Amino acid sequence: MTSDVSESSAPAAPGPVADVLRGEHISKSFGAVTALTDVNIRLAPGEVLGLIGDNGAGKSTLLKILCGFQPPDTGRILLRGEEVTLKGVDNARALGIDVVYQDLALINELSVYHNMYLNRELRRGPMLNNRKMRRLAREHLADMGVRIPSVDVEVAKLSGGQRQGIAVARSVYSDAKILLLDEPLAAMGAKEGALILGLVRDLKARGDVSVIIIAHNYAQVLEVCDRVNLLQHGEITYDKPSADTSVDELTEMVVQEYRAALEARQKGR
């Protein structure tokens, strides 16, 4: 397993200029809990990177650092070769990074179109331009094939898949150049899941958008991703092109981790 790691302590090759986004030596703790110990991650232009790992491995924490929601304790983030300090989600968004959170960050009490434009509202003077937001939201959702009764309904009334579709559409249509998707398929049925995967493929075909996807379905990961990273105990322990790996190999890696943990616990007794 360790043979697959490309120098766990040093930032991964190739050179930083080639990468649209790099995280170097990123660590993050919450009180006594260490979520990330030393993460090195890179994303090439136009690349789709799959991030896998067990629950609690730190995947969501990593994404929340890369999207500016929380700062890392140590380490640095490079955007197109230049070191940046992300001062918040707005700041990251201005730099072209957008995110779909695992919890979707939708507001139940607001309409679909207000959620689509949450914190990037279109305005006319001091007023919300509801008419334009409503029209564009309807167009974008139709484009993506997300079927909802109306953009005027509160998102509380929608199904899990519809809600996820709205959260994904919100990021995809934000003109971001780097998209971070935290389990975008989690609440999706097979049909809706295929929709999102198709969308990622479309983005890949455009070539100017890079994507990091967290997912648990390895077959789906290999289907759309160019490369796969495995996050274990707060570090990237595995980094391979999708072409050089398989569902079996990925499954085996995670099962090994389980087994090791189980043995350690039994020894402890």
Added chain:
Amino acid sequence: MSETAQRSAGSLAGPGSGPGSGKGLRSLLGRGGAAFLRQREASVFIVAAVLVIYFGFISSASASFFTRLNIINVSQGTAPFAIIAIGEVLLLVCGEIDLSVGYVWVLSPFLMYFFITDYHIPVFLAIVLALICGAIIGLINGFLVVRLKVPSFIATLGTAFILNGFMLTISQAQAKNLPPEALGIGKWFGGFAWAEIIWAVVLVAIFHFVLIRTRWGLHTVATGGNLLGASEAGISVAKIKFGNFMVTSTLGAIAGILEAFRTNTIDPSAGGFTPMFYAVAAAVIGGTALAGGSGTVLGALLGMLVLAILQDGFNLLGISSNPFLIILGAAILAAMIANVYLTRLRRAGRS
């Protein structure tokens, strides 16, 4: 624009019913009626209308209900409470509450008084300074809640007692007459019989607009609806809460100064918890959720109007003041239950 866009059902979409296609008065009325019922304020409006009809036309008080004097009475029983209810709506919507606003109400005219008499500050400036002090009290409430993470119920209970003690200390618990030089400008602030209700209606109109039509209002709803989600979307939830605490306290200062000019005295026993609870009751009767995420400023004005009409109507009927509170409490509950029921009907009809 298509039909669906016109049928704005979203809570923040506001009235959006376009003109009917002209297929007869009946369908127009039907559509207008449906559009009306979709509004969040519909249920409390109906309750208020029923009370007006009862006290104005049916009850034995009907002869005196629509007199000029009585209408002024009702308006003055509504206005100052409706003004602080605006703030409570904003705070309830973003998931907080302010129990101290009634003590800003009683403190602010004393501040104005001492600015004028002890510091010889011009009257208008003294009023502005008193309002700024109100805003600073809101800033302190916001600091306690947002930065020190004290639940707003407890934080503002603490500031309420502190403000009361501070007011009693500086005033030595003595009522003051308004400084004579303030009486001219005071006409604009409650000295003139309709002044208070005009202030209330203008402020309600402004903040109703802010809540349903501006980014600030949308973010206030988002903050109360899903605190984590709102901050994940990059909304500065701290700024929203600070701002709404400051608006509420400033409104409390306005209400207090208006009441001082109306009653022609600065009274240390004015304000307090009672008007604050009236304001919260008005907000809730008007359709604001205690749990956050939804509410209406216009509804709160109507809710306060309901309470004021009840109080006035029972007075006119000659009900003794002792059992009056029993009836008022029961009426608040009845209005509340009717409102909850009508809201449920409205929601069912919408989906």
